[in-house]
Amino acid sequence: MEHLWLIPALPLAGFALNGTVGKRLPQIAVSLIAVAMPVLSFLWVLKTLSSLGSLETAYIERYFTWIESGALNIGVDFMVDRLTAVMLLVVTGIGSLIHLYAVGYMAHEGGYYRFFAYLNLFMFFMLTLVLGANYLLMFVGWEGVGLCSYLLIGFYFVRKSAADAAKKAFIVNRIGDFGYTLALFLMFVQFGSLDFGKVFAAVAPMPVEHSAGLLTAIALLLFVGATGKSAQIPLYVWLPDAMEGPTPVSALIHAATMVTAGVYMVARSAVIYQHAPLAMEVVAIIGLLTAVLAATIGITQYDIKKVFAYSTVSQLGYMFLACGVGAFAAGIYHVVTHAFFKALLFLGAGSVIHALEGEQDLRQMGGLRKKIPITFAVLCCAWVAIAGIPPFAGYFSKDEILLAAHHHHPWMYWVGVVTAAMTAFYVSRAMFLCFFGQYRGHHHPHESPFIMWGPLAVLAALSLFGGWYFKVPNYLAPLFPLAEGGHEMALVAISVAAGVLGIGVAYVLYVVKPGLADSIASALGGFYKLVYNKYLVDELYDAAVVRPIVHGSRSLLWRVVDVGLIDGCVNGTATLARGVGGVLRAFQSGNIRNYAAWVTLGSVAVLVVLGIAVGGAR
Amino acid sequence: MPSSVPLSWYLILSAILFGLGVAGFVVRRNIITVFMSIELMLNAVNLSFIAFSYQLRQVDGHIFSFFVMVVAAAEAAVGLAIILTVFKNRATLAIDDVSSLKN
Amino acid sequence: MDAILFLIFAAIAVGCGVNLVVQRHPISSALSLVGVMAALAVLYLLLGAEFMAAAQMIVYAGAIMVLFVFTIMLLNAGSERKTDKALFARLFGVPALIGFIVLIGFLIRTLLPKTENVVFGTFTEGTARGVGLKLFTEYLLPFEVTSLLILIAILGAVVLARKEI
Numbered sequence: 001m002e003h004l005w006l007i008p009a010l011p012l013a014g015f016a017l018n019g020t021v022g023k024r025l026p027q028i029a030v031s032l033i034a035v036a037m038p039v040l041s042f043l044w045v046l047k048t049l050s051s052l053g054s055l056e057t058a059y060i061e062r063y064f065t066w067i068e069s070g071a072l073n074i075g076v077d078f079m080v081d082r083l084t085a086v087m088l089l090v091v092t093g094i095g096s097l098i099h100l101y102a103v104g105y106m107a108h109e110g111g112y113y114r115f116f117a118y119l120n121l122f123m124f125f126m127l128t129l130v131l132g133a134n135y136l137l138m139f140v141g142w143e144g145v146g147l148c149s150y151l152l153i154g155f156y157f158v159r160k161s162a163a164d165a166a167k168k169a170f171i172v173n174r175i176g177d178f179g180y181t182l183a184l185f186l187m188f189v190q191f192g193s194l195d196f197g198k199v200f201a202a203v204a205p206m207p208v209e210h211s212a213g214l215l216t217a218i219a220l221l222l223f224v225g226a227t228g229k230s231a232q233i234p235l236y237v238w239l240p241d242a243m244e245g246p247t248p249v250s251a252l253i254h255a256a257t258m259v260t261a262g263v264y265m266v267a268r269s270a271v272i273y274q275h276a277p278l279a280m281e282v283v284a285i286i287g288l289l290t291a292v293l294a295a296t297i298g299i300t301q302y303d304i305k306k307v308f309a310y311s312t313v314s315q316l317g318y319m320f321l322a323c324g325v326g327a328f329a330a331g332i333y334h335v336v337t338h339a340f341f342k343a344l345l346f347l348g349a350g351s352v353i354h355a356l357e358g359e360q361d362l363r364q365m366g367g368l369r370k371k372i373p374i375t376f377a378v379l380c381c382a383w384v385a386i387a388g389i390p391p392f393a394g395y396f397s398k399d400e401i402l403l404a405a406h407h408h409h410p411w412m413y414w415v416g417v418v419t420a421a422m423t424a425f426y427v428s429r430a431m432f433l434c435f436f437g438q439y440r441g442h443h444h445p446h447e448s449p450f451i452m453w454g455p456l457a458v459l460a461a462l463s464l465f466g467g468w469y470f471k472v473p474n475y476l477a478p479l480f481p482l483a484e485g486g487h488e489m490a491l492v493a494i495s496v497a498a499g500v501l502g503i504g505v506a507y508v509l510y511v512v513k514p515g516l517a518d519s520i521a522s523a524l525g526g527f528y529k530l531v532y533n534k535y536l537v538d539e540l541y542d543a544a545v546v547r548p549i550v551h552g553s554r555s556l557l558w559r560v561v562d563v564g565l566i567d568g569c570v571n572g573t574a575t576l577a578r579g580v581g582g583v584l585r586a587f588q589s590g591n592i593r594n595y596a597a598w599v600t601l602g603s604v605a606v607l608v609v610l611g612i613a614v615g616g617a618r
Numbered sequence: 619m620p621s622s623v624p625l626s627w628y629l630i631l632s633a634i635l636f637g638l639g640v641a642g643f644v645v646r647r648n649i650i651t652v653f654m655s656i657e658l659m660l661n662a663v664n665l666s667f668i669a670f671s672y673q674l675r676q677v678d679g680h681i682f683s684f685f686v687m688v689v690a691a692a693e694a695a696v697g698l699a700i701i702l703t704v705f706k707n708r709a710t711l712a713i714d715d716v717s718s719l720k721n
Numbered sequence: 722m723d724a725i726l727f728l729i730f731a732a733i734a735v736g737c738g739v740n741l742v743v744q745r746h747p748i749s750s751a752l753s754l755v756g757v758m759a760a761l762a763v764l765y766l767l768l769g770a771e772f773m774a775a776a777q778m779i780v781y782a783g784a785i786m787v788l789f790v791f792t793i794m795l796l797n798a799g800s801e802r803k804t805d806k807a808l809f810a811r812l813f814g815v816p817a818l819i820g821f822i823v824l825i826g827f828l829i830r831t832l833l834p835k836t837e838n839v840v841f842g843t844f845t846e847g848t849a850r851g852v853g854l855k856l857f858t859e860y861l862l863p864f865e866v867t868s869l870l871i872l873i874a875i876l877g878a879v880v881l882a883r884k885e886i
Contacts, residue, residue, distance in 0.1 A: 592713060593652070597644045604821060611828050622723040625836035626829050628764065631731045633825035635757065638738035641818050642750075648801050650747045650793055654754050657785070658738060661761055664773075668847075672768045673836060677846045677855050680773050684852065687780055688867045692874035694785045698792045699881035705796050711747075712802070 004078040011123035022113025034116035042092035079133035097455040102248035104452035122148035135194040153245040165241035172238040176228015183221035219279035230262025243305040247350030256339040284324020291317030295422035300532040327404030329473035329480040334397035341385035344459040348379040362433040364441035371445040381460035387424035388499040393467030424502025432510035628669040635662035734760035769844035
């Protein structure tokens with residue numbers, strides 16, 4: 001026994017402690033508990049992995065039967081294989097760093113203990129999601145992280161926008177979960193089990209479905225769940241709004257870990273997907289579309305966190321593209337590197353926001369390079385990483401994905417390259433607007449404390465060298481065989497060139513000739529406005545889905561069904577009872593002789609009936 | 619004039635007495651008279667018990683009316699005590715004034 | 722002879738019963754009830770229930786009715802007030818009563834099996850010996866339970882009649 005349960009149990013203990021008595025503890029104790037638990041969890045992961053060795057096959061620990069009902073038998077089982085190991089390291093490692101950062105970032109916020117309790121709870125659920133050895137246990141984590149996401153987006157719940165964003169995230173995720181649960185039902189009906197091992201063993205000998213079939217349905221339904229959790233078209237709309245939460249939350253949940261759960265789930269279900277090429281195609285195309293769409297929106301946004309949020313959506317699209325073209329290892333690789341540099345981007349953005357006392361608008365920034373040099377330095381590392389400049393983290397994973405895409409369909413590669421250029425462009429734009437030129441705001445920027453930039457420095461190192469040092473695809477080779485064929489240098493050069501081009505264009509537009517960007521924007525006119533307004537997708541959903549439901553509920557369900565039918569039944573019953581009671585009340589005179597008279601009358605009636613019945617029978 | 623009467627006459631007498639008891643119960647307003655009406659009803663029932671006992675040539679009917687008598691005695695003791703208490707509290711024996719069964 | 726006796730005492734019982742109902746003063750009603758009981762005692766005797774006849778006189782007419790009369794005296798109960806509400810009872814009460822009795826009579830005549838004539842002396846089990854045998858063998862437990870009932874009644878009466886309640 002390696003006591004895998006300790007990994008999620010430690011953050012859960014932190015949640016329990018801070019959630020119950022945190023209010024009475026001094027802030028330092030709350031911080032200590034909150035940070036120590038993920039760190040201990042991380043150390044326990046390291047210890048477990050070192051003692052488990054190479055992990056060529058999955059290591060499973062079975063604890064107890066959770067649900068046993070007829071053929072359904074769900075155990076609380078934890079499983080570690082190489083895929084899990086990668087995710088565990090990312091979740092606990094990045095999670096610990098972000099907890100540490102949050103201690104500094106949240107120092108002056110109200111509800112300090114509450115924040116960390118939620119954050120630890122999130123860690124617990126995320127680790128359950130990753131460790132669970134069956135789809136239902138995974139679903140527990142899946143729902144749990146959704147809950148924590150809701151709680152943390154709505155952390156500033158007195159702000160209406162935050163509360164609304166939280167609700168939006170929850171509801172949109174619920175739509176995705178609907179697909180996930182349907183997939184679960186389908187799997188149970190077909191395979192009689194939700195255990196990864198049993199399901200995959202049942203799927204493996206099945207023929208590959210070239211036309212839509214059972215496995216395609218399961219795969220697509222699972223992917224519906226993934227689009228909700230990992231913010232893909234059409235359910236991505238919640239993620240940009242989720243930036244209402246505190247920045248460490250954006251970094252941990254909405255960039256590094258939770259939103260990658262969908263990718264993890266798809267990679268985990270690789271066997272199913274490999275038997276359903278149609279579903280793979282859908283995944284790839286949705287991923288690609290999301291990547292392009294979100295990148296274009298990201299170019300136009302002025303809120304620094306919104307830019308990074310759309311960047312996250314776009315990068316997640318990349319990951320699904322990878323999965324869709326069969327390069328699951330590359331997808332997970334990108335999950336890892338993206339966790340490094342996107343967490344860094346968000347935390348760096350948080351540091352900027354912290355320095356500017358809450359300012360998030362890029363137009364109110366500028367020239368911060370000299371005022372907050374450490375933040376600038378670490379953000380530069382993230383910048384080169386996400387732009388795909390070799391040999392930094394983003395380059396390796398993005399390259400793997402693009403090569404796999406080219407192998408699958410060359411046009412996907414080209415779209416990917418354009419997206420890569422756009423990615424480099426919008427990040428550069430944000431960097432230039434933020435750190436170069438003249439300071440346009442009216443705050444007094446100050447550098448963040450060590451507890452904040454310390455984790456940033458670690459993440460910066462990971463962003464620079466993490467991709468080169470952690471060769472995830474090689475590590476995952478037993479699960480997902482490496483693609484045959486070497487790197488074609490031409491393709492690599494093109495994608496790198498695209499990144500450089502993006503940076504260069506941004507440099508020209510925002511540093512050399514500021515103002516040119518605005519004139520281009522006005523030249524594009526309507527299209528720019530459309531993109532700036534996020535393609536009016538929110539408005540579209542509002543008009544197509546939300547309003548009909550609200551109006552239908554209001555006019556039909558409320559006024560007709562509820563008021564008319566349900567209330568009518570209830571009130572009718574009451575009226576009936578009152579009417580009958582009114583009649584009966586006349587009998588209840590309180591005068592005992594009246595009662596006696598009625599009793600007599602009743603018994604006489606009985607006698608009459610008796611007489612008629614018996615006399616008639618005679 | 620026959621020398622004997624059918625048993626049913628006794629039963630009809632019982633019914634008449636019972637009906638009178640009911641009438642007294644319903645008509646009279648004095649609580650003690652009402653109480654006596656109840657006793658009249660009990661007596662009427664006793665008569666029918668004993669009449670049936672004769673018909674069946676069994677003594678069980680006597681036992682039943684004996685028990686009725688016992689219960690009537692107990693009832694009289696408690697009932698009259700209640701009447702005393704009511705009178706002490708309300709200074710009235712009119713049953714209409716004692717309608718606390720309602721509200 | 723039996724028929725004459727029955728008719729005489731039935732008439733007394735009915736007359737006293739009517740008197741009980743129509744009298745306004747409770748003491749008149751109480752004395753009427755004593756008359757009913759006495760008449761019934763004779764009828765019991767005619768039915769061969771000599772123990773019950775004695776008990777009727779001793780317990781009912783003797784003890785219970787004395788208790789009634791005593792209470793009436795104690796409370797100094799006067800005549801009932803006349804109220805208008807009695808109009809309804811006056812108009813419909815007597816016809817309803819007659820209807821009730823006719824109904825019962827009809828039921829007795831039609832539904833019961835043919836009843837024999839009551840001849841004094843043909844049923845002699847109702848002596849103190851006959852009743853006692855039954856009471857102390859077959860009905861011993863109920864008999865003992867009645868003692869408990871009476872005990873409870875005494876306690877209840879004592880509690881209720883106490884001064885402060």
